[in-house]
Amino acid sequence: MNQPLKHDQDFPIKTVSALSLSVVVVLYLAHALPLYFYNVALPAILRHQGVDLRWIGMLSLLYIPWAFKFFWAPLIDRFYFKALGKRKTWLLFTQIALVLGVVALALTQFDYGLSIFVIVGLWISTFAATQDIAIDGYTVETFSESEYRLGSMAQSIGVALGSMIGGAATLWLYQLYGWQTALMCLAAMTALTMIAIFLIKENSNTEKIAKQPPSLIRAFKRPEILWALALIVCYRIVEAPAMAMLNPMLIDQKWSLAEIGVLMSVIGAGIGLLAAVTAAFLLKKIAATQLLIWAGWARSLVYALLGLAVLLSWFNQWHMLLGLFVVVILAIRYIAMTALYAHFMHTSSKEQAGTDFTILVCFELLVYFIGGAMSGFLAKAFGYGNFYLILAAASVLSVLLSQVLIHKAKQTEQLT
Template sequence: MSTAFTNFAARSANWTVLGLLAGLYAAQSVTGSMVQTALPVVLRDAGMPLDQIGYLAVLFLPWALKFLWAPFIDRFLTERTWILLCQLGIILCFLAAMALPPQTHMASLAIVLLVMGVFAATQDVATDSLAVRASDAETRGLASGASTAGAYLGFLIGGGLWLVVYQHAGWAVSMAAMAGFVCLLTVPVFLSGGLAGPRVKQAAAMQRIGLRRTMKNRALMTGLVFLVVYQVGIRMGSALTGPYLVDKGIALDTIGLLRGAGGALAGFVASSLGALVVQALGITRSIVLAAILNVLLLAALAAAEFAGSASPTFALVILLLQVGAVAVSFVALYAAMMNWCNPEQTATDFAALQSIDAILAISASAIAGMLGNAFGYGWLFAASAAFILAAIALASRTLGASARAARSFAIPEKVSEP
């Protein structure tokens, strides 16, 4: 393990890279978690109808559509410059939101949050690209682990801590606090020069950058087969955990604790351990191990539902364990996705993969709702486990072929960026 850390430090020029990636992913996830988890609570508490709260889903469009402008990150400027510009934009949006409490200025606030989402999604593209190019095949588990742990930390702050600040200090102070948090996480970016290798600047190579080239990436397209099957199972298994716990008679505050602070802490710890697992076992073995854990947990839930013995306590424990298993899964899978990216257009390739994953999440949630409504939770969990088992069966061929195809990529030697 010490050799892996030494190689990572040598590749990245200094030890700030792990903290940098964790901080950047925390900063961007603050925005998404606040809008997705915490803001609906505030709006409902203010008496807003549920159908109007549902319209908040449009604020996630930037994350689903970011692949459209990802080629610009590959073509122009450096990732560090893009990140700094986007961090500044997020901070300014939070400051602007101070004067727009949702109870009286919801329309204006929605516009500010949508702009903030564009900045956060663009920062995500640039950070993903930086993570890919600042690491290599041997150290991607560490980079992916730091990124995932940072995302869970941001979720804990944006989805949990923000509500506490809002409740005790009001809207304006809570927005200022979030601006200060993002500002604090911007400091490491100024210290991060020289983390990644050079961009390919030849005119011919720049003209080839785009989604058409992504479609010709054999490593990515082969790995995508596994990604689709596997993530459908994972997303289906997680889609209805909230309603499932409600139907088990568990109190809303307990569910909030589980899905908020408890889930974020479990994910943070599991993703940190997942980085070590990936470094020790390798990416493919780690993905399979995480997949097996998820199959066992989902199968246990399904069996308990079929037997009528799924007590509320049992459901809580299993689902909390699954949060950890999913976190380990994300670390290993994102490390594999990094390897599938062409070094000449890392932003474009990774953004395309994440956009596909977002579409899968939406589709799987819809399928889960229909399955659960028609056949019950037992069959839903069983179907989710079956998809993951199918992905395990595909792993040796798809992930192996992707790894072999990825070795053909020419990875440039690291030099400092301005």
């Protein structure tokens, strides 16, 4: 499923320089900063201000643009200013919009009601999602096939750093200096990442090889995309409910919000960095799909152990043991995501890299949202222990089916 793309010969870049890799890390960090402020810091700040939990829960609606960004992805691949470059056009435009959005939050504070957070939040989320299309397209077009593992690693590192800085660090600044100072610092950090945009070097051949305008129809006609979509459903539908119930379980085990914040945003992000680097090293030796299967087996084992630990009341005796389970689950997840995104890069056509990659990511998010939505009902019906044992069994089935899909996809590619 990871065979060379037809047009790789048009892209002579064989190795990725440290500068190119750093640029990609910073680009992914750029749009992760404001997003993780909304995802990590803002819920805690709003709760501190006495905002109703129902309003805080509605913040999840801000991710709607991420699930449907594939609708305008072909436009990002198709329209741009030639003087600036195919990707630089959208990267600059969206980054300026993100900075303006964060500044607007800093200046409005809480004086205009919660609706302002939703409006500005949708602005930030929409432009961050649009920027992600351009970043993904740039990464696929710039890196050679053998270096996609590094592009996927850079993505994981950028997102992990965004979680630490946009989430944990901004929350810390808010506690020390207040809302406006914290948000202006976040705006300044977001603006500084714009430097990376001026350092990117776009391959001029990307404009020459596209024989037809980028479109969704072209993407869905490719067998590689269809097999990848099937793999996403099979693999990710199990992971989503397992991840969704980690925070509620931590709360029910009497972990404080501060402890959960450190565990998920600081320790978890640090583990994510190490896991991403480890995955990139492993991907030099094995195929992305093989690493994905290995992570799936490890995931199954950990879910089973977690379920047993709950049923046997281990966490009542060893309070921090649950934190260890969470760290291991996060590490496996980062390895799996690095492998999965490397596979997405292999699958995407360089003729419309942003469109193809975005379709896969959007579908992955949609499956993740659906899986997460089921989690609460299942956990309440069966209890945490049985819930994770059921997920362990489902994960085993998921891995077995994923292996079949990968094998079938390789057979299809050999025939074409």
